[in-house]
Amino acid sequence: MNVSHRLTDPSGLERYYVLTGGRSGPGGSAATLDVATLIVSRAAAVPGLQHEHEEIIRRCRNPLSVAELGAHLRLPFNILAVLLADLLDAGRVKARNPITASGAGRGPDLALLEKVLSGLQRL
DSSP: OOHHHHHHOTTSHHHHHHHHTTOOSOOGGGTTOOTTOEEEESSOOOTTOOHHHHHHHHHTTSOEEHHHHHHHHTOOHHHHHHHHHHHHHTTSEEEEOOOOHHHHTSOOOHHHHHHHHHHHHHO
16 A cells, blocks of 8 residues: 555554544543444534534434444544543533443343344344
């Protein structure tokens, strides 16, 4: 691959560097995010937001897990976590930890797990 193609390649490391402003990981309120954390928009997108921030807000009108969001946006977890940190700090999205089986007082819902597995296999 020649150098000029690498510099214009929108899927490379340069894109991630630009998206995150050079940050390599989330801080503050996003430090505890994991793939099962649910993200919900708290406000509509406003003019001037970065495209990816707008897309996160749009997709998270209904709760969406970080894993699902990453798959839709085709972004690695650490890059997505940096973008989510921006939105969490600005109050534009809310992160909700999923209810654990022990926290719900019962075992896992096998039917739900089978539906999730089936959905993941279709990706």
